[in-house]
Amino acid sequence: MDIARQRELARLLATLRRDGRQQSGLDPGLVRPDKDTAYRVARMVEDELSRPVAGWKIAAMKAGLQAQLRTDSPIYGRVFAPQIREAPASVAHAQQCSPIPEVEYQARLGADLPPRDRPYTVDEVTEAVASLHPGIELAECRFVHDAAFPPLNAILADGAGAGSIVYGPAIADWRTRDVAGQEVTLSCNGALRRKGTAAEALDHPLVPLTWLANELSRTGIGLKAGQLISTGTLTGMLRPKPGETYVADFGPFGSVTASYV
Numbered sequence: 001m002d003i004a005r006q007r008e009l010a011r012l013l014a015t016l017r018r019d020g021r022q023q024s025g026l027d028p029g030l031v032r033p034d035k036d037t038a039y040r041v042a043r044m045v046e047d048e049l050s051r052p053v054a055g056w057k058i059a060a061m062k063a064g065l066q067a068q069l070r071t072d073s074p075i076y077g078r079v080f081a082p083q084i085r086e087a088p089a090s091v092a093h094a095q096q097c098s099p100i101p102e103v104e105y106q107a108r109l110g111a112d113l114p115p116r117d118r119p120y121t122v123d124e125v126t127e128a129v130a131s132l133h134p135g136i137e138l139a140e141c142r143f144v145h146d147a148a149f150p151p152l153n154a155i156l157a158d159g160a161g162a163g164s165i166v167y168g169p170a171i172a173d174w175r176t177r178d179v180a181g182q183e184v185t186l187s188c189n190g191a192l193r194r195k196g197t198a199a200e201a202l203d204h205p206l207v208p209l210t211w212l213a214n215e216l217s218r219t220g221i222g223l224k225a226g227q228l229i230s231t232g233t234l235t236g237m238l239r240p241k242p243g244e245t246y247v248a249d250f251g252p253f254g255s256v257t258a259s260y261v
Helices: 003-019 035-049 063-069 122-128 152-157 206-218
Strands: 053-059 075-080 084-086 089-091 100-109 129-139 164-167 184-188 191-196 228-230 244-249 255-260
Touching: 003 035, 003 152, 035 075, 035 152, 053 206, 075 152, 075 206, 089 164, 100 184, 122 129, 122 206, 129 228, 129 244, 129 255, 164 228, 164 255
Parallel strands: 053 228, 084 164, 089 255
Antiparallel strands: 053 075, 100 129, 100 228, 129 164, 184 191, 184 244, 244 255
C-alpha cells in the first residue's frame, strides 16, 4: 500500500468524521495487513482534520475483548477536541456512528511522556498523571456493522472506534485507594445492565496507560500534558437506543451520566 493509497484512506476517514456518517465496507486495496501502516493512516487522519488531539482511547487489554475485536494485542486511537466532555453529557443518537457506551477510568496527564529509548515504568507513568476520573467512553465506528465490515486494520486507521469521552470529577487520593478492586456498574434508564472491576478487565488503569505511553514512544508520537486517556472498558460493550440514559456508578469514586437523545 503506497503513500498515495494511505492518503486516500486518510482523506476518506476524515471526510466520514467531518460529515458524521458511515459507509458499508471498504476497498480491499485500501487495507494492509500490518498494524503499523494502519496507525500511520490514523496519524494522517489527524493531519487531514487539523484538530487538536485532546486525548486517547485504549481497548482490548485482555484476551476476551481481544477476541471480540479480532486483535491479538491492545489497540488505541485519538480523541479529537471537542470530543472531551464533562459529565453529565448528551449526544444525538442519530448523529452517532454505531455508538457504544463503555465504563472506563480516565487519566489526565500533568506532564509530557515524550518518545525515548528506554521503556516507561508504571511508576513513572503514575507520577505523570495529574488526576484520575470516573467516566464513560462513547465509542463510534465509521464503518457499518454489516456483512461487508472491513478487517481490524481499517478500524485502527479510523482511530480504533474513538468517539467521545465523558468524564466526572477527579477521584481524591486515587493513588492510595483501591481503584482496581472497586466494583463499577452501568445502568440504562435505571436498570442495571453491566458490572465489573478494573482488576478483572485491566489489572489496574495505569497498566494500559503505561502500555500506551510505550507504544506512542516507540512510534515517535508521545503523550502530552493535559491529554485525557480513557483506559479501557470495565463493563464490555452495549448497543444504545435513542432515549436511553446511561449511568456509570463507581461507588465512592462518583458517577457519570451520558444520554443518547
